[in-house]
Amino acid sequence: MVTITNLVKRYGSLVALDHLNLEIEEGEIYGLLGPNGSGKTTAINCMLAILKYDKGNIQIMGREMSPDCYEVKKNIGVVMQNVAVFEQLSVWENVDYFCGLYVKDKKRRHELVEEAIQFVGLEDYRKTRPKKLSGGLLRRLNIACGIAHKPKLLIMDEPTVAVDPQSRNKILEGILELNRQGTTVIYTSHYMEEVEQICTKIAIMDHGRVLAIGTKEELKGMIKTGETITIEAAALNEEQLADLREFPHVFHLTYEEQVLKLRLSGAKHNLVRILHYLEEHNVTFGRVFSELPTLNDVFLEITGKELRD
Numbered sequence: 001m002v003t004i005t006n007l008v009k010r011y012g013s014l015v016a017l018d019h020l021n022l023e024i025e026e027g028e029i030y031g032l033l034g035p036n037g038s039g040k041t042t043a044i045n046c047m048l049a050i051l052k053y054d055k056g057n058i059q060i061m062g063r064e065m066s067p068d069c070y071e072v073k074k075n076i077g078v079v080m081q082n083v084a085v086f087e088q089l090s091v092w093e094n095v096d097y098f099c100g101l102y103v104k105d106k107k108r109r110h111e112l113v114e115e116a117i118q119f120v121g122l123e124d125y126r127k128t129r130p131k132k133l134s135g136g137l138l139r140r141l142n143i144a145c146g147i148a149h150k151p152k153l154l155i156m157d158e159p160t161v162a163v164d165p166q167s168r169n170k171i172l173e174g175i176l177e178l179n180r181q182g183t184t185v186i187y188t189s190h191y192m193e194e195v196e197q198i199c200t201k202i203a204i205m206d207h208g209r210v211l212a213i214g215t216k217e218e219l220k221g222m223i224k225t226g227e228t229i230t231i232e233a234a235a236l237n238e239e240q241l242a243d244l245r246e247f248p249h250v251f252h253l254t255y256e257e258q259v260l261k262l263r264l265s266g267a268k269h270n271l272v273r274i275l276h277y278l279e280e281h282n283v284t285f286g287r288v289f290s291e292l293p294t295l296n297d298v299f300l301e302i303t304g305k306e307l308r309d
Helices: 040-047 091-100 106-119 135-147 165-180 192-198 216-221 238-245 270-280 295-303
Strands: 002-011 014-024 029-033 055-060 076-079 153-157 184-189 201-206 209-214 225-233 250-256 259-265 285-291
Touching: 002 040, 014 040, 014 055, 014 201, 014 209, 029 165, 029 192, 040 055, 040 153, 040 184, 076 135, 091 106, 091 135, 106 135, 135 153, 135 165, 153 165, 165 184, 165 192, 184 192, 192 295, 201 216, 201 295, 209 216, 209 295, 216 295, 225 270, 225 295, 238 250, 238 270, 270 285
Parallel strands: 029 184, 029 201, 076 153, 153 184
Antiparallel strands: 002 014, 002 055, 201 209, 225 259, 225 285, 250 259
């Protein structure tokens, strides 16, 4: 569906995309994960031929992408982070306008607009203008405008920023349903839990490069972290922290505001050994958490950054 080869984009001395390579297959929900400035949105704008790039090649649906490649563009839907609708138009009129950019037949367009409005759950707001919608409903309208023409490829750049949990779930369920109906989705987000929930393949980006690609299981298998243990523990001294750092399989430890956090390579009984040590040394502790690796662990280990930086 999408092939990006050695893509380079510079802004003066800043390299926004550094020989980026991506291969996105038809039928995937492909997640692009990375912090601000990692190159996700720049890559999307290059895909859409909105930005000129310095070097490389982009092919979409078997054709080289260019600003006048309208046969390809009519099969692409875009939902950007910034909501793009007309305040003076109603929900229905907004969706009809954007659908009309692709579908000229009025009868067919009417059917598609109605389907899109029902799909995002805005049937009770057909005549409502955007300024009267909540943030979550406004995001749903933005999505309806991007999917009404039934694109083969849907690009979604941070579509759930600042929305309520109910709308977030509605959006994610909608993406999965679109994919079941045959739409290939490119999904960018800061929210690792969303990417982990819906994406069939994930690329982790930073500094304009892909650092790792795979399914969530494959990515987690690439890292050293097998378990993260968090313990609310009062009054640990430096000697005790030094002891814990020397425990088998512990390779990273932090202790801040009486919260002990240890990252360990895969092994059994890590938690039991650590709690036994705390009991032996009369260290009072409260809540205890043990977690398997997350995408945030993958990102932290690969880049040295928290995912949400």
